[in-house]
Amino acid sequence: MTIQASDPESDIPGKPTSAARITLSHIMTGSDTNLLGTVHGGVIMKLVDDAAGAVAGRHSEGPAVTASMDEMAFLEPVRVGDLVHVKAQVNWTGRSSMEIGVRVMAERWNESTPATQVGSAYLVFAAVDADGKPRLVPPVIPETERDKRRYEEAQIRRTHRLARRRAIKELRAQRAAEGIEDA
Numbered sequence: 001m002t003i004q005a006s007d008p009e010s011d012i013p014g015k016p017t018s019a020a021r022i023t024l025s026h027i028m029t030g031s032d033t034n035l036l037g038t039v040h041g042g043v044i045m046k047l048v049d050d051a052a053g054a055v056a057g058r059h060s061e062g063p064a065v066t067a068s069m070d071e072m073a074f075l076e077p078v079r080v081g082d083l084v085h086v087k088a089q090v091n092w093t094g095r096s097s098m099e100i101g102v103r104v105m106a107e108r109w110n111e112s113t114p115a116t117q118v119g120s121a122y123l124v125f126a127a128v129d130a131d132g133k134p135r136l137v138p139p140v141i142p143e144t145e146r147d148k149r150r151y152e153e154a155q156i157r158r159t160h161r162l163a164r165r166r167a168i169k170e171l172r173a174q175r176a177a178e179g180i181e182d183a
């Protein structure tokens with residue numbers, strides 16, 4: 001696998017994946033529940049966004065905003081009294097964007113049984129300057145075989161995201177050109 005600076009004009013040195021990897025842990029309480037009594041998906045999504053934002057800020061050494069969140073998967077319900085661990089790392093970097101991979105684990109707060117995976121997500125963050133304009137990010141340097149696999153998988157997702165956006169844009173332009181109104 002070849003890792004290269006995503007912008008040939010950029011001379012920002014690369015940073016290893018481990019430099020920005022974090023785990024955010026939180027105990028779920030009664031105020032986190034939905035109407036079924038389990039933990040609300042939005043509570044988990046906020047933790048995911050918080051953890052990914054911290055990773056993006058650390059990697060890019062400055063402000064970064066959420067551009068998109070895809071493939072948020074809820075694998076198991078989370079319950080009150082669960083200690084939730086949100087593990088996040090930079091999977092891939094572009095010019096100004098970063099894909100952050102997040103894995104959500106849960107264990108009972110007062111038991112020493114192993115944590116199980118309850119969710120996962122991929123988020124794209126864009127590093128921005130003081131005016132909110134995209135700025136260059138350091139290329140991530142995957143270290144382990146797992147990091148390298150995640151990098152390659154993130155590139156596949158990136159290709160699909162761009163292709164999907166382009167295809168939808170083209171379809172809308174074509175419908176507009178045909179005078180179709182869907183308002």
Ligand SMILES: CC(C)(COP(=O)(O)OP(=O)(O)OC[C@H]1O[C@@H](n2cnc3c(N)ncnc32)[C@H](O)[C@@H]1OP(=O)(O)O)[C@@H](O)C(=O)NCCC(=O)NCCS
Pocket residue numbers: 064065066067068093094095096097098124125126128132133134161
């Ligand atoms: C994200 C944002 C900065 C992108 O700005 P923009 O003017 O569209 O800039 P660009 O088109 O150059 O996109 C910048 C990068 O983000 C990526 N990007 C932008 N929108 C994206 C999306 N919806 N999904 C995935 N990637 C996206 C681009 O591919 C580009 O990546 P690259 O530089 O690595 O090639 C801008 O849309 C924004 O500020 N959005 C609001 C963010 C926000 O408020 N988030 C919630 C609170 S943090």
